[in-house]
Amino acid sequence: MGSKNKLKRFRENETFSNVVQPTREEITNGNFKLKGNWNRDFFKSDKPLVLELGCGKGEYTVGLAQRFPDKNFLGIDIKGARFWRGAKTALEEQIDNAGFLRTQIELVDQAFAANEVSEIWITFPDPQIKYKRTKHRMTNFEFLERYKTILKPDGLMHLKTDSEFMHGYTLGLLHGLGHEVLYAHHDIYSNHMAPKEVVGIQTFYEKQYLEQDKAITYIKFKIN
Template sequence: MGSKNKLKRFKENETFTNVIQPSREEVIGGFKFKGKWNSFFDNDYPIVLELGCGKGEYTVGLAKRNPAKNFIGIDIKGARFWRGAKSAKEENLGNVAFLRTQIELIDQLFAENEIDEIWITFPDPQIKYKRTKHRLTNPDFLKKYKHLLKPKGIVNLKTDSEFMHGYTLGLLQGQGHEILYSNHDVYKNAGSPPEVLEIQTFYENQYLEQGKPITYIQFRIN
């Protein structure tokens, strides 16, 4: 993507009422929507997050299927989720928002027990050992998720990375978390929830063209 295109998208994001772009200082200093996200949406619907939302396909796709839930896509790359934000505006989806920030700050953005569900879709597996702290299912992130999720809240991981799938399964089993469902190849093995099969991201389509299996885990943090 050219720099002019990026700048155009950044400027358009600033005009979207469904895009929130706080500074790091605003987040750490006491984020105005922490614990008050239902005031942003002006309803009391359950809140679902997509972490590393990319172009926002899952955020928008889930929102279409679940009008009685609110969906927030989080990513640091605003030029990517511009597409999802624009689509949500064009389709008058009032239950969609996009938040431009670092996922590491998630516990500064949401209050305890404020979130019902989390989706992690095609994250960077951060394969090198020194990058372990950046894996979105590492123990530190799981602690943050547990704090934010309601007691029965669930986490969904959909990835093309067999490494990420195996790492996460091993960690969940080792720490005694509740694995609700696991599938090593969702399009080959039946049983995955409809939203896993019916919503496909830009990158997922590329992985499928390459013949990569798509994996999925649904779990609850104990």
């Protein structure tokens, strides 16, 4: 995408009522107004709050919001020019239970209060395979701890990825840490038992992997 197009999207994001773009300082200074108040002040409705981390264009945020009007969905990504797509679609189609937050996933435990979140979807994260990149892997121990602080005690986690490495790494970690795996499959489109929302929504990255005939994996789990 050209830089002119990006700038246009950045400007439009600023006018979108369903987009929040706080500075890092606004989140980390301890006074972030939306922390603990996402339903009351942003969605203006009291429903279970579901996050999509690394949402890209926001296919899951928008797709799930359409399928589950009784929940609120917030897509999070650092790249505003990407989620512009999902935000614009949600506005045009008047999907008022979908929104977007531009921030670093590392800050989730400062952007949300304890027990504020009911579910977290992680969709096609970069697997960060190299050893030195382990700290950026979105299901590593530190990230799981962050998710745990904001999730309700019975909160659900969903990981959808094409990466066999990410799938195996996460399963191993969950097993080792004694977390509860509720469902796992290494090739969801070959499994007729796969949950509808897992096979019924395809993200931008996912479509490219499917064209390359790659298997798509999924894990649903709880963090104890």
